[in-house]
Amino acid sequence: MNQAEVMEAINNDDRTAQELLLDVMPTAVTRFNRVTASLNSLLIDIRKHFPDACYYSASDTLCLMLGDSHSDDEQPQCELVVIATNKPMIGGGDW
Known part of the structure; x- marks a missing residue:
């Protein structure tokens, strides 16, 4: 789905962006959270120095x-x- 199609689905089908993504990639939010947690962990370690x-x-x-x-x-x-x-x-x- 391109941006226009996503906006149409959100506006006309009463769907959220997260719902649309999870329909086709059920692990996307979990993966995103894992990546951001890893970035945060790296920054915490760097900030020790x-x-x-x-x-x-x-x-x-x-x-x-x-x-x-x-x-x-x-x-x-x-x-x-x-x-x-x-x-x-x-x-x-x-x-």
Whole structure:
């Protein structure tokens, strides 16, 4: 299903996005929770040595950083990026 088909099913069939996904991939939520728990566990371990470490999403990438993405005067701190990946593709933004 593309996005338009998903929206149609949600709006016309009184279905949720989660229900639609679980219909075709019953383990998707469990897998997602396992992956995010693993990311969280890694960050907890890293913060034992670098307490300001964090994940940051920028331009469809996921970055592991040893500090904030931007300084107090809003300047990018790209030198704090340890590694960046485009897998998974993560969109940025806010609701």
